[in-house]
Amino acid sequence: MFKSLKNKLKSWIKKEEEEIEETLDRKKELGEKPKEKKKKEKNVEKKGIFERISSKIKTTTLTQEKFDEIFDNLELILLENNVALSVVDKIKENLIEDLVGIPVKKGEIEKMLNESLKDSISGVLKEPPNLIEEIKKKEGTYVIIIFGINGAGKTTSIAKLAHKLKKEKISCVLGAGDTFRAASIEQLEIHGEKLKIPVIKQDYNSDPAAVAFDTRKFAEKNKIKCAIIDTAGRMYTKENLIKQMAKIIRISQPDLKIFVGESITGNDATEQAKTFDESIGIDGIILTKADVDEKAGTILSVSHVTGKPIYFLGTGQNYQDLEDFKKEDILKKLDLDSEN
Structure with missing residues (x-):
């Protein structure tokens, strides 16, 4: 059941994980600091200088531009598997909220994509009454x-x-x-x-x-x-x-x-x-x-x-x-x- 879509979703997650990790590796080599979404949080402890330097090379932030690039592939997969366009748009909306501007560590990218996609798809399904x-x-x-x-x-x-x-x-x-x-x-x-x-x-x-x-x-x-x-x-x-x-x-x-x-x-x-x-x-x-x-x-x-x-x-x-x-x-x- 669902073999076609299941396999393509797994391939998409793996492919995008590799691409994002490549971005992390390039940032590490260049010493670039990833841009992070500003969030208002109370009582946040300031990181020490060495911790912040380490964070720069271990995390990346998915920009809207990068998201649009990787979502194009997912959108094609969903449409090819008969998912209605309005549903594709809703999944995209949910993923943007979960992914864009959020720092992610290397090694956790696949889990992050999997969890976000799971939550997005769950959001378009409706549980029936008993x-x-x-x-x-x-x-x-x-x-x-x-x-x-x-x-x-x-x-x-x-x-x-x-x-x-x-x-x-x-x-x-x-x-x-x-x-x-x-x-x-x-x-x-x-x-x-x-x-x-x-x-x-x-x-x-x-x-x-x-x-x-x-x-x-x-x-x-x-x-x-x-x-x-x-x-x-x-x-x-x-x-x-x-x-x-x-x-x-x-x-x-x-x-x-x-x-x-x-x-x-x-x-x-x-x-x-x-x-x-x-x-x-x-x-x-x-x-x-x-x-x-x-x-x-x-x-x-x-x-x-x-x-x-x-x-x-x-x-x-x-x-x-x-x-x-x-x-x-x-x-x-x-x-x-x-x-x-």
């Missing part, structure tokens, strides 16, 4: 509606989510709200049979809002804790199709609206999520096929662009292959959470 706790603490039925474009893995994600909830002793019912795609109802019914979870359905071409209504009422009548409602895949470029979702939302009154997108589609998935959010409002995101995502651009971008958290990552075809999204896990997979 869905299990949210469902359990609500009185009555918790309604989740799932939507996205065709082929993104909505129905499979619904089954995985239902499996996860069932393991937590949360009763579920599924609503077959995709009444347009051929075999969509049968697909959900197969999952329901395997998981021993009821599925509410109507005929094909029937009103999906009616299915949503029936699903909610069935759950409330039978004291089922969570209702998960499927919807027909809608191309995010088709404004009229997206607007049809408004009726389903009005009827089902969901507690959570989740957009499902493919992690491997990069900026396209980010733009899809953004359009859905602007049109009908989303509360969270599931990204499928994260296990084969070499670039991680969507994962780094989608929460910052939409302001909504990623709840889960799909990492395989089995029911258990739905990972809770955690910042620390993403940083570890990018090799940014380890000591250097």
Whole structure:
């Protein structure tokens, strides 16, 4: 997972470490004094003359000009790995705050770059609330509606989510709200049979809002804790199709609206999520096929662009292959959470 971006980030850190250390070596030879950012500090002890001389040749300060030079390489790496431009700009802003004008000692450059990059990337990720706790603490039925474009893995994600909830002793019912795609109802019914979870359905071409209504009422009548409602895949470029979702939302009154997108589609998935959010409002995101995502651009971008958290990552075809999204896990997979 994230092999392409992980390797390129490691190469960037190593390359820039070497270049900055070369600058330090040149300063040592020339006896130059690095420029340091002026900071107001109280009760700072004055260094002795020998300590100050030693500091001159052991530390350097990253100027804005040098930062812009090394960031050009990082910017290209991020863009090539499908990180949205607005996210690249935010990472740059965070790095400038952490790095520019700050003295750094030789031997600590790699650690400094690694830590700053880790903090910058962490800053664009958004930790989700604990869905299990949210469902359990609500009185009555918790309604989740799932939507996205065709082929993104909505129905499979619904089954995985239902499996996860069932393991937590949360009763579920599924609503077959995709009444347009051929075999969509049968697909959900197969999952329901395997998981021993009821599925509410109507005929094909029937009103999906009616299915949503029936699903909610069935759950409330039978004291089922969570209702998960499927919807027909809608191309995010088709404004009229997206607007049809408004009726389903009005009827089902969901507690959570989740957009499902493919992690491997990069900026396209980010733009899809953004359009859905602007049109009908989303509360969270599931990204499928994260296990084969070499670039991680969507994962780094989608929460910052939409302001909504990623709840889960799909990492395989089995029911258990739905990972809770955690910042620390993403940083570890990018090799940014380890000591250097």
